[in-house]
Amino acid sequence: xxxxxxxxxxxxxxxxxxxxxxxxxxxxxxxxxxxxxxxxxxxxxxxxxxxxxxxxxxxxxxxxxxxxxxxxxxxxxxxxxxxxxxxxxxxxxxxxxxxxxxxxxxxxxxxxxxxxxxxxxxxxxxxxxxxxxxxxxxxxxxxxxxxxxxxxxxxxxxxxxxxxxxxxxxxxxxxxxxxxxxxxxxxxxxxxxxxxxxxxxxxxxxxxxxxxxxxxxxxxxxxxxxxxxxxxxxxxxxxxxxxxxxxxxxxxxxxxxxxxxxxxxxxxxxxxxxxxxxxxxxxxxxxxxxxxxxxxxxxxxxxxxxxxxxxxxxxxxxxxxxxxxxxxxxxxxxxxxxxxxxxxxxxxxxxxxxxxxxxxxxxxxxxxxxxxxxxxxxxxxxxxxxxxxxxxxxxxxxxxxxxxxxxxxxxxxxxxxxxxxxxxxxxxxxxxxxxxxxxxxxxxxxxxxxxxxxxxxxxxxxxxxxxxxxxxxxxxxxxxxxxxxxxxxxxxxxxxxxxxxxxxxxxxxxxxxxxxxxxxxxxxxxxx
Amino acid sequence: xxxxxxxxxxxxxxxxxxxxxxxxxxxxxxxxxxxxxxxxxxxxxxxxxxxxxxxxxxxxxxxxxxxxxxxxxxxxxxxxxxxxxxxxxxxxxxxxxxxxxxxxxxxxxxxxxxxxxxxxxxxxxxxxxxxxxxxxxxxxxxxxxxxxxxxxxxxxxxxxxxxxxxxxxxxxxxxxxxxxxxxxxxxxxxxxxxxxxxxxxxxxxxxxxxxxxxxxxxxxxxxxxxxxxxxxxxxxxxxxxxxxxxxxxxxxxxxxxxxxxxxxxxxxxxxxxxxxxxxxxxxxxxxxxxxxxxxxxxxxxxxxxxxxxxxxxxxxx
Numbered sequence: 001x002x003x004x005x006x007x008x009x010x011x012x013x014x015x016x017x018x019x020x021x022x023x024x025x026x027x028x029x030x031x032x033x034x035x036x037x038x039x040x041x042x043x044x045x046x047x048x049x050x051x052x053x054x055x056x057x058x059x060x061x062x063x064x065x066x067x068x069x070x071x072x073x074x075x076x077x078x079x080x081x082x083x084x085x086x087x088x089x090x091x092x093x094x095x096x097x098x099x100x101x102x103x104x105x106x107x108x109x110x111x112x113x114x115x116x117x118x119x120x121x122x123x124x125x126x127x128x129x130x131x132x133x134x135x136x137x138x139x140x141x142x143x144x145x146x147x148x149x150x151x152x153x154x155x156x157x158x159x160x161x162x163x164x165x166x167x168x169x170x171x172x173x174x175x176x177x178x179x180x181x182x183x184x185x186x187x188x189x190x191x192x193x194x195x196x197x198x199x200x201x202x203x204x205x206x207x208x209x210x211x212x213x214x215x216x217x218x219x220x221x222x223x224x225x226x227x228x229x230x231x232x233x234x235x236x237x238x239x240x241x242x243x244x245x246x247x248x249x250x251x252x253x254x255x256x257x258x259x260x261x262x263x264x265x266x267x268x269x270x271x272x273x274x275x276x277x278x279x280x281x282x283x284x285x286x287x288x289x290x291x292x293x294x295x296x297x298x299x300x301x302x303x304x305x306x307x308x309x310x311x312x313x314x315x316x317x318x319x320x321x322x323x324x325x326x327x328x329x330x331x332x333x334x335x336x337x338x339x340x341x342x343x344x345x346x347x348x349x350x351x352x353x354x355x356x357x358x359x360x361x362x363x364x365x366x367x368x369x370x371x372x373x374x375x376x377x378x379x380x381x382x383x384x385x386x387x388x389x390x391x392x393x394x395x396x397x398x399x400x401x402x403x404x405x406x407x408x409x410x411x412x413x414x415x416x417x418x419x420x421x422x423x424x425x426x427x428x429x430x431x432x433x434x435x436x437x438x439x440x441x442x443x444x445x446x447x448x449x450x451x452x453x454x455x456x457x458x459x460x461x462x463x464x465x466x467x468x469x470x471x472x473x474x475x476x477x478x479x480x481x482x483x484x485x486x487x488x489x490x491x492x493x494x495x496x497x498x499x500x501x502x503x504x505x506x507x508x509x510x511x512x513x514x515x516x517x518x519x520x521x522x523x524x525x526x527x528x
Numbered sequence: 529x530x531x532x533x534x535x536x537x538x539x540x541x542x543x544x545x546x547x548x549x550x551x552x553x554x555x556x557x558x559x560x561x562x563x564x565x566x567x568x569x570x571x572x573x574x575x576x577x578x579x580x581x582x583x584x585x586x587x588x589x590x591x592x593x594x595x596x597x598x599x600x601x602x603x604x605x606x607x608x609x610x611x612x613x614x615x616x617x618x619x620x621x622x623x624x625x626x627x628x629x630x631x632x633x634x635x636x637x638x639x640x641x642x643x644x645x646x647x648x649x650x651x652x653x654x655x656x657x658x659x660x661x662x663x664x665x666x667x668x669x670x671x672x673x674x675x676x677x678x679x680x681x682x683x684x685x686x687x688x689x690x691x692x693x694x695x696x697x698x699x700x701x702x703x704x705x706x707x708x709x710x711x712x713x714x715x716x717x718x719x720x721x722x723x724x725x726x727x728x729x730x731x732x733x734x735x736x737x738x739x740x741x742x743x744x745x746x747x748x749x750x751x752x753x754x755x756x757x758x759x760x761x762x763x764x765x766x767x768x769x770x771x772x773x774x775x776x777x778x779x780x781x782x783x784x785x786x787x788x789x790x791x792x793x794x795x796x797x798x799x800x801x802x803x804x805x806x807x808x809x810x811x812x813x814x815x816x817x818x819x820x821x822x823x824x825x826x827x828x829x830x831x832x833x834x835x836x837x838x839x840x841x842x843x844x845x
Contacts, residue, residue: 065802066618066811067610151575217621218611219802220794221696242696244792248677249693253792256684256692276685 012285012510051506052527056238060250062264064243065219071202072193073144073152078263079219081190083241086224086522087128088193088207091119091138092184093519094430096511098341100184103519104133104194104208114179114465119187121170125231127196127206135166140197154191179465181472182431188519189430210234210523219243224522235507235526251500255279260505261525265498267325267382278503283327283496284510287337287428287435290380292373292390292490294421297450300371301420304486305364310421311350311490312357315393322389323382324495331491334483335426335435336476338494339512342432344477347484357397368394371401373422374415378408380425386492387423417448423492424448428514432476433464440483449488456482504528529835536831540824544817547824548600551816552593596810600817610808618799619814625699626788626795629711630780633718638773641723645730645769646762650754652735660731664724676717676790683713693792714791718784722776729772733765740764767834774830782819 013023064079075084091105105119125133142164145152161183163175176183186192196206204213210232211224222241226234242259244250247266254262255276265273265281274281292310294301301307316330329338333350336343361368375387384405391403406415406422415422429435438444441460442452456479463475483489501508507524511517518524580586599606605615644664648657667675684692690713698706737743738761746760747753785797792798796815803811 065610065806066608066799066808067806069611149578151579155575217696217700217794218613242693242792244693246789246792249680249790249792252677252680252685253692256680256688258692258695 009283011282050528051235053235054237055527056240057236057260057505057525057527058240058242058258060254060259060262061241061243062247062250062262063245065245068219068243069202070205070213070216072141072191072195073150073154075190075193076153079241079243081517082263082522083213083222083224084190084193085209085517085519086211086239086241087205087209087213088195089209090190090193090519091121091187094185094188094511094513096509096518098339098430098512100188104138105184105187108184110181110183110467112467114181114183114467115176117174117176117183118167119172119174119184121172122231123170125208126229127208128212128227128229129196129206130229131196131206132169133194133208134169135172136169137194137197138172139164139166140199141194142192145191152191154189157186157189158192178461180433181465181467182433185430188513211239214238230523232520232523234523239522239525254500257502259502260527261499261501261508263499265500267327267498270325270327270498273500280501280503282499282501282508282510284499284512284514285329285337285339285494286497286512286514287335287339287494288380288426288497288514289331289335289337289494290383290386290423290425290492291331291335292421292492293416293424293448294488294490295417295419295448295450296452296488298420300364300366301488303364303366305360306366307486307488307490309357309360309364309397309399310394312353312360313390313394313397313399314490314492315352315389316491316493317352318393319386319389319493323386324493327496327498329494331494332480332484333489333491334480334487335439335489335491336432336480337428337435337512340432340435342473342476344473344480346477347481350484352393354393354397357394357399361397361399368399368401371399371421372404372419373401374404374406374419375423376406376408376411376415378411379416379423380495383423383425390492417446417450428512430513433460436460436479439489440487451483451486451488453482453486532835533832536828536835540828544820544824547820548597548817549593551813551820552596596813600814605814606810608803608808608811610803610806610811615811615814618811619796619818622794622796622799623818625793626781626784626797628707629714629718629784629787629793629795630777632708632711633715633722633780634777636715637719637722637776638726640719641726641773642730642769644723645727646734646757648727648731649734649738649761650757652731657731660727664727667720668724670720672717672721672786673790675720676713676787679713679717680790696794699793711793714784714787714793717787717790718780721787722780726769726772726776730765730769733768734761737761737765763837766837770833770837771830774826774833778823778826781822 009023059082061079061082064077067076068080069075070083072084072088075081089104091103092100092108093103095101102122104122104125106122108117108119110117121133121135121138127133142158144150145154145158160177160180161174162177165173167173174183194208195202199205208231210227210230211234212227213222214225215221215223220243223238224241225238226236244253247264247269250262251265251269251273253259255273257278270281273279292314294307294310296302296307311333320326320328320330330349332347373387373391375383377384387403391401394401416424426435426439429438437460438446439448440451440456441447442457459475459479463472463479466472466475497514499508504527506526506528508521511521605619607613608615608618644660648660651657680692683690691710694710694714698710702710734757738757743756743760746756751760781796784795785801787793788795788797789801796818800812800815803815
């Protein structure tokens with residue numbers, strides 16, 4: 001039993017990141033007894049800790065460098081996102097159950113077809129230079145992404161908004177090219193944080209966030225201090241952002257007490273870090289995953305039975321235990337994460353079943369030795385080991401496939417979406433719609449399995465515009481079932497995002513939004 | 529002698545020029561293009577195109593080399609592809625951290641190495657000599673990332689005497705003591721790395737001279753062994769010692785990449801590594817040239833010192 005992972009699981013339950021049911025399922029998977037589980041459940045309920053106001057907290061950021069920027073349209077690294085969330089706000093934030101909650105937009109509503117929206121803005125909010133926050137700032141910040149010379153990662157996302165105009169000083173109206181019930185979630189993306197109208201240089205930018213940038217050295221260090229006029233709660237006097245991209249050095253410094261929070265713990269260091277006095281692991285279940293990508297448009301994986309056979313060969317629990325040290329979740333052969341509100345509980349979990357695999361494999365008539373599985377740690381750290389675990393599982397079913405480790409530098413360009421079977425990996429997407437559109441729609445930009453289905457595509461578009469929540473959930477369930485039954489994705493596992501905090505830090509809790517994190521995470525942190 | 533010096537300097541310039549061509553060619557050969565690296569997996573054809581246009585990556589290579597050389601000669605390094613900042617400003621800010629680390633290390637390592645080398649030579653083949661030999665061999669065999677991490681683990685994580693990473697505020701704004709505290713472990717790590725080479729060279733050079741007839745004369749005169757070594761042997765052994773010191777000093781400036789990464793010191797090494805990751809070619813080229821000039825410069829100084837120290841070169845027949 002991994003002690004660390006069960007306590008992390010309890011944290012996730014306590015902040016509502018996973019449901020009670022998911023907790024029990026995962027605890028069971030970790031081999032925790034029912035009695036121990038109920039004790040943990042009780043302790044999860046009583047976790048609201050005392051908070052202290054003031055102090056300077058040091059956060060070590062694991063990624064970033066000379067491309068770091070304070071201009072939201074240029075945000076690329078997790079360091080950018082984190083610093084950005086401390087000095088700016090987005091319109092909308094995501095809560096731990098991945099539902100949109102108000103930030104600078106107080107409320108929003110759409111027409112019944114979800115293609116006309118109005119966002120009401122929070123009143124009485126000021127920028128750190130004293131100017132009032134109005135709809136002009138929102139329009140300015142968003143339209144910067146759409147300029148011809150813009151290289152913003154948010155540009156393709158925002159292009160669906162065909163019209164954007166102010167409705168008085170505190171409301172913004174938008175029209176979208178086609179219905180999209182998830183439009184508010186779009187504005188949780190870090191690039192869409194709101195800066196001040198007219199800001200171009202971003203040398204000393206004003207924001208509406210809980211902190212004001214005081215010192216900034218690109219890619220190295222930043223110091224923000226509390227914004228006395230912030231519209232929400234803020235506990236700390238100051239935050240220091242220190243970039244340290246070296247995994248070992250980062251954890252050494254964390255254990256030596258140089259940081260209060262350090263993001264991204266290498267999985268190999270987890271045990272060492274949990275043993276260090278005063279340091280805790282914060283594991284966020286997330287939609288990040290690694291999967292078998294079986295291309296449906298070429299031999300031999302165009303064969304439906306072969307795909308089924310390979311899906312039954314995945315030793316799912318073993319991958320979570322061995323490759324992810326217990327910090328992960330099994331998947332059900334589609335890319336919607338169990339943390340997503342639209343995850344379908346009704347589809348029976350496919351498990352490791354050599355007999356069924358053998359049956360389908362025989363039916364397919366394919367020669368096992370002809371299958372080569374390509375892999376690289378470039379896909380997801382640990383993918384090479386995972387491919388070997390999978391190959392052992394396949395062997396148990398009588399499929400003797402070859403594992404080939406490909407050179408990392410050209411993995412995405414020469415292997416992925418080129419060979420019939422390879423190990424792939426994806427970052428979390430904020431909505432099920434975005435994940436399914438990018439990876440499974442027949443004309444999706446990265447439809448890696450070349451799986452295409454007319455009914456699926458239609459359902460996807462229809463679900464995007466559906467405003468009735470229950471109906472919508474049913475549609476997503478149907479799509480997950482299609483992928484589960486026929487698609488080219490064999491889910492190897494969803495894995496947690498693992499950070500660390502000192503035991504006197506409160507409010508730095510698991511959040512499934514992946515690297516985007518909780519939009520209020522800077523103002524939520526405090527010392528105990 | 530003047531002609532000799534002029535020839536050395538001209539040679540240095542030629543070497544720098546050849547290296548400039550190699551640096552330009554090598555960075556052109558890096559796989560992938562800078563726009564792909566900067567924009568990441570989320571890049572679209574459209575954003576890639578506008579990025580390439582902005583950076584003029586569509587022009588032929590020789591045109592860009594000549595333009596680059598011209599700008600380099602006038603000291604204008606251009607702007608970084610990664611963040612549009614002036615490269616000279618960025619390098620300037622980082623260079624101070626690297627140079628300071630290198631200088632402080634040299635201040636400790638060079639005298640210590642010469643001293644240890646002389647002790648080893650004076651007590652050649654004694655247990656002291658063997659001890660120094662074995663110790664320095666051990667340190668030269670262990671890479672810096674191991675010594676560095678080991679020192680951090682013992683002195684920072686376990687004993688908590690030293691900071692595990694160099695604190696940025698101390699490093700940039702701290703008083704002298706805070707700077708020393710932040711840099712103590714990096715200096716120690718680097719000292720271990722360069723000490724062995726210089727110590728062993730000092731010992732060997734001195735012992736080489738010890739077999740000359742004039743040393744025999746000095747010994748016969750009745751001078752003590754330490755006096756013979758320091759007054760008679762050392763001056764003639766200076767050339768090879770200075771050479772190896774110069775090489776190690778150049779290494780301290782350009783080879784500190786690993787140590788800078790372990791202790792998170794924002795110096796030239798980390799800047800170079802980040803620039804390679806982001807395919808920020810102009811910055812990589814600029815730092816590459818800086819390292820080249822450093823090497824050539826130190827070697828030039830070593831040559832000049834060797835010429836001055838050597839009476840046969842100083843007074844040619």
